[in-house]
Amino acid sequence: MSSTIGDNVRLTLFGQSHAPAVGMTLEGLPAGETVDMAALAAFLKRRAPGQNALSTPRREADEPEFLCGLVNGVTCGTPVTAIIRNTDTRPGDYDSLKVVPRPGHADYTAQVKFGGAQDAAGGGHFSGRLTAPLCVAGGICKQLLEKEGVVILSRIAAVAGIEDEGALTASTAEKAFPTVSDERGEAMQAAILAAKAEGDSVGGIVECAVIGLPAGVGDPIFDGMENRVARMIFGIPAVKGLEFGDGFALAAMRGSESNDPFCVREGRVETVTNRCGGILGGITDGMPLTFRVAFKPTPSIAKSQQSVDLETLRPVALRVPGRHDPCVVPRAVPCVEAAAALAVYDALLERRKA
């Protein structure tokens, strides 16, 4: 079932962009865990729209209302449900798009799948707005992981072909534009604004590292850490690629280069390099679990595009009105962390049973 995921911590996302609310239910959280609401709000703010020129001017308070599962901010062991009201909706923006699907969006495929009954407004259930409750759920799991010494870092690794510099070793969460190199970050921002000025958009890459995971987490074959992270990450709109460790670059290496030699550091088995991204046979080896996620450019652009009138089958030149991010990558960074937190925490609970 497409909007539910997880074996031990099970997440259900619900809502549409212009429905009364979006929200999430998270089952399986241990009882007695305090959720730090201020930290959660700070995490959600990283994803929130309307913060600067790089993102959509649509403003949403994005404050989750917790309906159940918490008693005085502490998990009570039964499902946690939180909703976020959609306050700043303008369904009228989308009326003209019903028969003329936007290129790069789910308009056409949803039309075929749901036979016209889909909620087309703002992308409906396919909207990036669903990442708000994803971040609520992931933000909670991220806190629970931190209590166990597991930290999730991320950064913008590239935008518009411009790559960040330096290694991801510390949090970039405090930065308005989360790159390691501020200089590169400024170049990326300039590229985003240049695209925006032309009514266009750009894509990019987010890098993520999960640090502090013990060895032995993950399961063989279809529930390896790669499988778990992949199924979660591809739940974020606009993701088209995913690689672990050195990923696609490994395909051009020799085994003598790609294999990470084992060593002992401070009495602990580690690997000299970490080309495998901390995962061998789907199971963590105790090194940082690292991966990179490719985002396509925002499909909504002001430039004229070729589409088709689905009723007459005639070509139509389309400009996408509405308020959109010229690049989803900056706001996608916490979404990637949230997805990682959910996948990793689910795997950690799985391990506890054994």
Add this chain to the structure above:
Amino acid sequence: MSSTIGDNVRLTLFGQSHAPAVGMTLEGLPAGETVDMAALAAFLKRRAPGQNALSTPRREADEPEFLCGLVNGVTCGTPVTAIIRNTDTRPGDYDSLKVVPRPGHADYTAQVKFGGAQDAAGGGHFSGRLTAPLCVAGGICKQLLEKEGVVILSRIAAVAGIEDEGALTASTAEKAFPTVSDERGEAMQAAILAAKAEGDSVGGIVECAVIGLPAGVGDPIFDGMENRVARMIFGIPAVKGLEFGDGFALAAMRGSESNDPFCVREGRVETVTNRCGGILGGITDGMPLTFRVAFKPTPSIAKSQQSVDLETLRPVALRVPGRHDPCVVPRAVPCVEAAAALAVYDALLERRKA
């Protein structure tokens, strides 16, 4: 549960490399479907070892014995189970490796996860040998898809950094080395043999295209076609990256370039380009579903590598004995097709309910 996958057609893989057998159970197949055993055997042969200098000299008949689920070769509606006996096993090969994990393998992570109780021989349940029953299951689904006009093509897109040329528009299954360009294929084979001669190995990329899928297959958020294919594909050992359509290259494009314009061809809505890999919002748009899979080099190499004695924590120089492929990519090609067939067929059945 790590060895089970699928909502409508559910696959369970079982077995270890040197156990009495490996096998699979496939539930949910419609009743009354004939399995073409000769076609299945031909498909399995593409994965079988011992066929040429490029692969391990280990020979296995690899003939599945169907224990149930078929009556005179026709599905009877209840679980299909097939097993493949492990005949040419040499457990002794692996005894010395128990305390000295092989770099790039699951030896160390399995040791931590299972506390030493894992079946270490030949990689146990983590062995590439488990792709034999995967191909049995996928081979059956591939046949069922073909009856509905859905065809799965694949090719070696790169090995050792050498890229294939030309577009994937027809089957390469008849070729001993399945590239579009024979010349490039020969260069790749030379690179494999060169690595082998040095006791080394190489990686590569497999490209796959699912052709003939109707629009409207796949589900939002966590069961989109990307999620479904990803969770399945990362079940193949040595996969470290996956991208759909133009994948990582999309991250460097502008929206006006990456969006696939809609058009009408022969009265049918299509897209002019197919950079999205036939998937919008997780749902097929009727164009070929395309993706590329990065395989790391075979971790078993004859060259000396640095490992650690897990009992003494002292460094050990290790050479991996045994019989191994210097490159897993050629034999991985049908595995990728099998995984794709399973993911796609499961999504097709999901759609039938709606």
Add this chain to the structure above:
Amino acid sequence: MSSTIGDNVRLTLFGQSHAPAVGMTLEGLPAGETVDMAALAAFLKRRAPGQNALSTPRREADEPEFLCGLVNGVTCGTPVTAIIRNTDTRPGDYDSLKVVPRPGHADYTAQVKFGGAQDAAGGGHFSGRLTAPLCVAGGICKQLLEKEGVVILSRIAAVAGIEDEGALTASTAEKAFPTVSDERGEAMQAAILAAKAEGDSVGGIVECAVIGLPAGVGDPIFDGMENRVARMIFGIPAVKGLEFGDGFALAAMRGSESNDPFCVREGRVETVTNRCGGILGGITDGMPLTFRVAFKPTPSIAKSQQSVDLETLRPVALRVPGRHDPCVVPRAVPCVEAAAALAVYDALLERRKA
């Protein structure tokens, strides 16, 4: 995961008795189906409290707010979420019960399971209040079944040992006390009031019949109709027994008596009797699917009971304050229908795939 159920239509229940809200998410409904809100409200009213002397004086509007999944009352193909605010809550009623568990309730077992973090107020997630969103979900499925000619009937078969008379062949939903025999119904009501007057409570049996199901619905072994109905029905609080067709009475029969002979009526294969409850091998045979559900007496009684102080381990005489039904059976009738509707509709969708 305990609060989620279903393969094709997946229900998640959330909420606690005295949390801000209870609610449900229903995934997998076909797109384009109109929900008759007036019919749904009428169905929910049958479960609502505060209607007469037989039920708790606690009054709740019990009006679901649909947050998503419907556009103008029509399913849009993505998850439907509805919440019901808890307005008439009095958490103070339950404060004194925290260390002294009520016999027959989940107070003690929840205390052990959740280590004291559970929401004890009003039974928390274990409250009968969770049957409100169950009825929202089941009420929707009931409507969808009716469109396919499947009708669900039910009645109070017994209360306090007094049995109803006559066969269940028509709806009793219009009746304030849903028995076939009004005379027997009056006797049952008198028994309920007599128990109430003594500060006591009574149990009873609900009978349900699903009529109009085609043959061939249900799946072998663990997803037979009995399994599906059972897992759903035992989700209603206070259920302690379940039997299909003649159920326990079959155990005392001979095969020549219990086997339902086949016959042909109006060109259709039927059975002469229906002792098997319309289910053979877990699969419907086209006759009414019938079952009976045993409810224990309401555990909350005003009479003094023996409990234990969990801190001092000393015996305590306990009277349960608060507002409670002297018999849950009348309000449980639509809950049984809702559970049946969910189980049956899920099985129907499963069949569509084949």
Add this chain to the structure above:
Amino acid sequence: MSSTIGDNVRLTLFGQSHAPAVGMTLEGLPAGETVDMAALAAFLKRRAPGQNALSTPRREADEPEFLCGLVNGVTCGTPVTAIIRNTDTRPGDYDSLKVVPRPGHADYTAQVKFGGAQDAAGGGHFSGRLTAPLCVAGGICKQLLEKEGVVILSRIAAVAGIEDEGALTASTAEKAFPTVSDERGEAMQAAILAAKAEGDSVGGIVECAVIGLPAGVGDPIFDGMENRVARMIFGIPAVKGLEFGDGFALAAMRGSESNDPFCVREGRVETVTNRCGGILGGITDGMPLTFRVAFKPTPSIAKSQQSVDLETLRPVALRVPGRHDPCVVPRAVPCVEAAAALAVYDALLERRKA
């Protein structure tokens, strides 16, 4: 998916009565657990046919062959698969039954569901033969439970309306006919033989008690112990009713009678009575988990019965040839234990995560 069950220990049953084999895969068992093969064989022998005049003369060695998941009899952490070859098959026995369904069997419903492609021989996948691999799986879980101090007892509580006497407090597994009262057991056996002599069959009731479970096992709403046991138990052919604790009798009690008062014994919270069967709110309370299972009479009887020719729709008088038990209850006793062990062990593992 109908032949798979379990969240933490996942069981898949496969096979048909007259296919090459039946078998099971069990995923999720902890690594490093020794399986006592002699104890398992003794357990399986209790279910095996051909032991006396009460059961079918069909003889099967019923010895499972373990294909994987065990290394020298110790679980290695990955799926355990065992198969049992069907050696003494006589498919010819069933040929004439294809168009004339046997009353009380799944012949007709399978015909409708699978459109004639089903394996009709011996009931195919619906055969009681599938309880052999169920007992393999359950027998293993039973051993693992015993290591944790959890013991499963059972007995024949009734056959042909004759009830056993005395309480179920010790194992009856050593007895050829497992009742508490040998006298009552003899009366039951006489009733079985009397029915057999008339070409008829009888039903009965099995009682089961799970002793030694800690309080706090089980989950709210749909994964309570009742739900878990129910979904498993109804997977045994011929089961038509299930009740926990005093079950249906509770429906005729008052709350002051049905509520189990809490008390302290030897410093431990217990209940004075155990009418709730050790389950409150779906969660164990530390008292024995008790339930009773109603089995209908064996549907295969030699007496003439009324059926229908599915091709001509004409009535047919049918006698069921073949070799059948005149009462399934004696052989069902270990099956009930196996089902209980699987359900309980799965719930125990769930609890470990919290």
